[in-house]
Amino acid sequence: MQANPQSEPQSTEERILEAAVQEFMTKGYAGARTTAMAEAAGVTHAMLHYYFRTKDKLLDRIIESKIGTLRDIMLASLGDPTIPLFDKIKSTIENHQDFIAANPELPRFMINEVLNRPDRMPKVIERLKHHTPLVVQSLQRQIDEYADRGLCRRVDAGMLMLDIVSLNIFPFSAKPMVNALLGGMMENSQAFVEARKIENVETIMKKLQP
Amino acid sequence: MQANPQSEPQSTEERILEAAVQEFMTKGYAGARTTAMAEAAGVTHAMLHYYFRTKDKLLDRIIESKIGTLRDIMLASLGDPTIPLFDKIKSTIENHQDFIAANPELPRFMINEVLNRPDRMPKVIERLKHHTPLVVQSLQRQIDEYADRGLCRRVDAGMLMLDIVSLNIFPFSAKPMVNALLGGMMENSQAFVEARKIENVETIMKKLQP
DNA sequence: TTTTGCACTAACAATATTGTTAGTCATTAT
DNA sequence: ATAATGACTAACAATATTGTTAGTGCAAAA
Numbered sequence: 285m286q287a288n289p290q291s292e293p294q295s296t297e298e299r300i301l302e303a304a305v306q307e308f309m310t311k312g313y314a315g316a317r318t319t320a321m322a323e324a325a326g327v328t329h330a331m332l333h334y335y336f337r338t339k340d341k342l343l344d345r346i347i348e349s350k351i352g353t354l355r356d357i358m359l360a361s362l363g364d365p366t367i368p369l370f371d372k373i374k375s376t377i378e379n380h381q382d383f384i385a386a387n388p389e390l391p392r393f394m395i396n397e398v399l400n401r402p403d404r405m406p407k408v409i410e411r412l413k414h415h416t417p418l419v420v421q422s423l424q425r426q427i428d429e430y431a432d433r434g435l436c437r438r439v440d441a442g443m444l445m446l447d448i449v450s451l452n453i454f455p456f457s458a459k460p461m462v463n464a465l466l467g468g469m470m471e472n473s474q475a476f477v478e479a480r481k482i483e484n485v486e487t488i489m490k491k492l493q494p
Numbered sequence: 495m496q497a498n499p500q501s502e503p504q505s506t507e508e509r510i511l512e513a514a515v516q517e518f519m520t521k522g523y524a525g526a527r528t529t530a531m532a533e534a535a536g537v538t539h540a541m542l543h544y545y546f547r548t549k550d551k552l553l554d555r556i557i558e559s560k561i562g563t564l565r566d567i568m569l570a571s572l573g574d575p576t577i578p579l580f581d582k583i584k585s586t587i588e589n590h591q592d593f594i595a596a597n598p599e600l601p602r603f604m605i606n607e608v609l610n611r612p613d614r615m616p617k618v619i620e621r622l623k624h625h626t627p628l629v630v631q632s633l634q635r636q637i638d639e640y641a642d643r644g645l646c647r648r649v650d651a652g653m654l655m656l657d658i659v660s661l662n663i664f665p666f667s668a669k670p671m672v673n674a675l676l677g678g679m680m681e682n683s684q685a686f687v688e689a690r691k692i693e694n695v696e697t698i699m700k701k702l703q704p
Numbered sequence: 705t706t707t708t709g710c711a712c713t714a715a716c717a718a719t720a721t722t723g724t725t726a727g728t729c730a731t732t733a734t
Numbered sequence: 735a736t737a738a739t740g741a742c743t744a745a746c747a748a749t750a751t752t753g754t755t756a757g758t759g760c761a762a763a764a
Contacts, residue, residue, distance in 0.1 A: 296711075310610070314521065315522070317524070318753090319751070327712085330713065330753090333752080337753090338752080338753075339751095392606070395670075396606065399669075400520070412674075414597065416676065431630030445691075446679075447697060450517060458663075460608045464623055467625060467652075469652055483657075487657060490700045511745095527722095529720090530721065539741070541743085543722080544741075545741095548722080549723090
């Protein structure tokens with residue numbers, strides 16, 4: 285959808301990969317079927333094993349390709365103390381929201397996998413695990429500075445980050461349910477994303493108001 | 495954990511049910527193994543089929559038993575226009591948070607199942623689907639009244655509900671990940687729940703401030 | 705021309721998983 | 735005492751699912 289806008293002529297490997305992303309993200313690891321991936325890609329399921337050896341390694345490849353972007357977008361600017369606090373928060377929310385709208389199933393998938401297969405995720409999580417505390421500390425220092433000058437409330441940086449990701453991620457992770465309950469609120473994806481950006485920025489800014 | 499605080503002597507059926515809840519909630523439907531349930535309950539897996547016939551019917555039983563509580567706590571007071579707005583929101587957040595802390599895996603499980611097996615969920619969702627719009631409408635009227643009197647901002651009731659459930663549910667659904675990233679923030683569950691209640695009430699109240 | 709390597713297929717193997725069934729055992733009703 | 739009932743077991747059946755392997759065809763290198 286975002287990788288190859290052209291019509292058809294992808295390599296077999298790419299087509300399998302694309303089908304696998306779809307299958308893994310929507311069904312979860314346990315529910316995903318390698319045969320279904322192969323069928324969707326229009327190849328025999330032996331080809332999947334030929335290129336990726338196992339279901340596990342295939343997933344590794346996919347995770348590897350997604351995780352870098354996620355981290356960059358989540359933490360990139362938040363940890364930079366030279367950017368003004370409010371600008372930083374606003375742009376982080378907006379970028380994060382765009383990324384999630386483009387990869388709506390990724391967070392839910394990751395959350396499930398970390399829970400269901402804690403053994404295999406560490407490699408991926410470890411990378412985030414080291415970086416995050418530094419970002420939180422840096423953000424906390426900046427908040428405290430602003431608070432000292434009476435420019436914002438002295439909120440907990442960890443809680444603030446949790447607020448941001450909760451508000452951004454949940455509606456997309458729970459989309460089918462939210463949509464069913466709130467009368468097709470998310471039907472128009474594009475419009476919803478933009479509305480949510482404004483809403484969430486406002487929610488967080490209000491929270492920071494002294 | 496909450497059902498039978500006594501030591502051991504439950505019926506076989508109850509032990510299977512309890513093991514099944516655990517297995518379904520943590521692994522998801524596709525990842526859940528009936529043999530694992532039986533083993534955890536200390537019976538042969540034939541017993542599971544003896545009592546519940548199929549994996550599907552077993553899940554039906556479980557969902558049925560959980561869904562009522564979920565709905566009550568989600569919507570109970572929010573739709574009642576006689577309760578003052580701010581009191582209502584505060585108590586809804588607190589009750590909701592308590593329920594989620596007691597059933598931390600339920601929302602994630604429901605969300606996944608609605609996505610993965612849209613065919614089987616309708617019966618359950620339908621019940622919520624009818625009730626929710628009424629609650630949202632009622633809440634919106636009350637917000638508008640308050641706004642007319644300058645007591646709060648004229649926010650969208652649907653968005654507000656989405657904010658509340660996002661802030662309440664997400665941290666628990668993503669617990670292993672959040673905990674890993676935010677340095678064991680959720681290690682002390684009890685304390686975290688209480689801290690989150692305060693935090694979320696404040697976030698929402700600030701959002702409503704004129 | 706031969707050989708080498710690569711993408712690929714068809715068939716099979718191994719195992720996991722759900723579900724069934726015939727029959728055992730103990731308790732209770734007749 | 736006997737029959738009937740319900741909980742239960744062991745073994746099996748059916749199928750789904752992942753993974754393997756031997757071999758085919760083709761294109762490029764030697």
